[in-house]
Amino acid sequence: MEATRPGRGSGGFSRGRGLAEESLLTDEFVRQLTAVGEVDVLIGIITLNNRKTIERVVSAVQVGLVKYFPRERTVVILADGGSRDGTLDAVANSTALDFRSMLASSPLRTGHRLTTSYAGIQGRGSAVRVVMAAADLLHAKACALVSPDLQSITPEWIESLIRPVLREQFDFVTPVYHRHKFDGLLVKNLVSPMMSALYRSKVREPVGSELGFSGRFACHCLEKPVWHEQAVRFGVEIWMTAQAMVDSFKICQSFLGPKIHAGQPIGEGLVGTIQQVVGALFGSLEKNESFWLAHSGMQAVPSFGFKFSVALEPIRLNKKRMVTMFRTGTEQLAGILKSILAADTLAAIQAAAKLDDHNFRVPDELWVRTIYEFACSYHHSVINRDHLLQALTPLYRGRMASFVLENQGADGETIERKLEELTAEFERQKPGLDQNWTRKK
């Protein structure tokens, strides 16, 4: 193995490696990694009870590596969080792939496949840390993370995530999916536009579970003493994306195609998802306030990949129920919302709740103002932070209903334009956020 390798901080690499060797990785896993030696490409798959899909995902990854990176030294690492359905057995017992029949060629190098269980504190962040520590130890040049429950993954995804890092020297690759216009509304209406406006880089999927990153970026992340924090453990993608933006790593986006998960994609329910994702976003704002308070303006991020559309399964949304729950929430939680929002914002929300179903709208201006006031109240801890995030749920339902009602007949282009307008609104109101954020607690 090489003794050193160029990194961002000369001291950081050795610190990262020490940490990887001493505490994070099991002895057995370190033995396996040592046997592998150095690699060029590392793919991490974080599993938890994914027996039904894992075999297909691992096959797609292996075919992708052989097809697009035949000359590189590669390893696939499965970090398991304690599956009880035999996920790891399914991988271990899977038959060897016949690359010759699939690709009309055979691999030039042996591709390694390792499995490990990550112990200690729970959360996806802990598993990502294990993968990064392994990448550090193996001196991997390019790494990628893919979900274990994907139905739509193809070998091309591996190329899309790895090539920009390996050939174009990008440090961080975020995905772009082909999605139904009403899929991922929390990302479209909140996470993506807010992060773009505050962190200056227009990224479509800051919460994407498929990511590519350089070994250099992995070392940089491992140096950060944040891995035990809840926002990182449960919102590691947001934290990584913010970190790449704030520390000026080269970022790009790669088009992957449709993203179809097997089974129910939401493990935590809407309230839990909002607590985790929005909590991680607000938490990242606190950590990086010196950056976003000092900067303004947005820049486009380079995008790669051939964009195509396919027919997606229709999504059924119960708009009436969303509006009803928004109305009930604003009425029942008025006392709590009063301590979070400014009086005029609360009045505007209550006025929106009185609109009839047909004319029901939560406009961009009001939505952005609401989110920024929630962020400031989170920062100033006006009430318990978990309670604050729970109080956002009915308002999100209202915005979701409004977005769906407004865009029922809209095509993809119109939706894109509206999301651009929303991002611009987040940017327009940023001075107000800066002012509220820095006011004395």
Add this chain to the structure above:
Amino acid sequence: MGDKILNTLAQTSDKVSDRVMEFLPQLVVMAIIILIGLLIAWVLQVVVRRLLGLVKLGKISETSGVTAMLSKAALPSPVELLSRLVFWVVWLAFILLGVEALGVQALQLQIARLLMFLPQIFVALLILFVGLLAANFFSRATLLAAANANYPSPRLLANVVRLLIAILAVTMAFEQLGLGQHAILIAFAIAFGAVMFGLAIAFGLGGRDVARQILEKQFSEKKEEEEDEVSPL
């Protein structure tokens, strides 16, 4: 006769002046003790206010809603309340010590009993404060959970939770003070039992239809829940 009266008067006035002369120093000592106590109590009030500021009790009370609850009852913030409490307790203790310095035996026993009671008052107030914090926290958690789950009457549920925890805290505080221990405990148990029994009867007999509707709604909405919460990510 006149001389005798004059003599008696002179003796009495001598005795009174002797007693006054004897009592005056004790009175001065009492005044000094009370004044020193006032100074110490004031200093302690300032110190406690600063200490509570350092541990951010004001912030904790604000976030938990206790400050808002106290202001509704026209009471100052918890920090102010606790620091004023320290002031009065310390000063009262010095006043009692001063009174004891007068050497009135009948008073001394009562004062000793009162002084021994002060720590219990402190603990009782602490129990009450923590109880109110918990009542507010759990009441708000109930309100949010019920509203987000679309349960009927979330505010009523939250108020019931707040009331039960507050009653429990008051009961514990009284128990700490040793006031009507058994009576309060029994009263609480009876009241709690009565509420639960009442709810059971109301729900079981009077609200059978409502119960069925709620259960039906719960199961039929399961599908709707899934439909409108398709991948927010």
